[in-house]
Amino acid sequence: MEEINVNNEKVIIRKANKSDAKSLIEYLNIIGGESDFLTFRTGEFGRSIEQEEEFITNTLSTKNALFIIAEVDGKIVGNLNFSGGSRQRNAHVGEFGVSILKEYWGKGIGEELIKYLINWSKDSGIIRKINLRVRNDNTRGINLYNKLGFLEEGIIKRDFLINDKFYDSLIMGLLID
Structure with missing residues (x-):
């Protein structure tokens, strides 16, 4: 657990x-309607409370996976989920997704979640590379990932389809050595 101060608010x-x-599902249904940069929208997350409990339990028992949340006064305001490969040959590499409630955008919480992931990866003794996929028009996200040392590795064409418009994604990675 880590505690940070953001605009005089304590973030855990x-x-x-x-x-x-239950709170995570409620949170995910809110953020799904706040940003087109996510892979889902409101109502599309698609897990029951029991399925989410099982997902969390499985993540906690996996050495190359991490699921963290950011809370303010007991309310979930952000999360990050990282999953490493399931086989020996790719267990050292994984991909993450991160999200923040809109009212907390621009306050540094996403950056702190990613820093937590990077430090956890370094301490894990397992993770040697972190990957991410970001829409190529998400300049705020790309700037943050660049600031944290992620490098651009490639483009996935037509990765998102939103309101009959295609969007490409940028693949980025960070070596952990």
């Missing part, structure tokens, strides 16, 4: 636990 960053499942 901690690993998710099974009892967070």
Whole structure:
């Protein structure tokens, strides 16, 4: 667990636990309607509370996976989920997704979640590379990832389809050595 101060508010960053499942689903349904940069929109997350509990439990028991949340006064305001490969040959590499409630955008919480992931990866003794996929028009996200040392590695054409318009994604990676 880590505690940071953001605009005189105490933000707690901690690993998710099974009892967070209901609040996480509510959070994900809110953020799905706040940004077109996510892979889902409101109502598309598609997990029941029981399925989310199982997902959290499985993540907690996997050495190359991480699921963290950011809380303000007990309210989930952000999350980050990282999953490493499932086989020996790719267990050292994984991809993450991060999201923040719109009212907390621009306050540094996403950056703190990613820094937590980077430090966890360095300490894990397992993770040697972190990947991410970001829409290529998400300049704020790309600037943040660049600031944290991620390098651009490639483009996925037509990765998103939103309102009958295609968007490309940028693949970025950070070596952990």
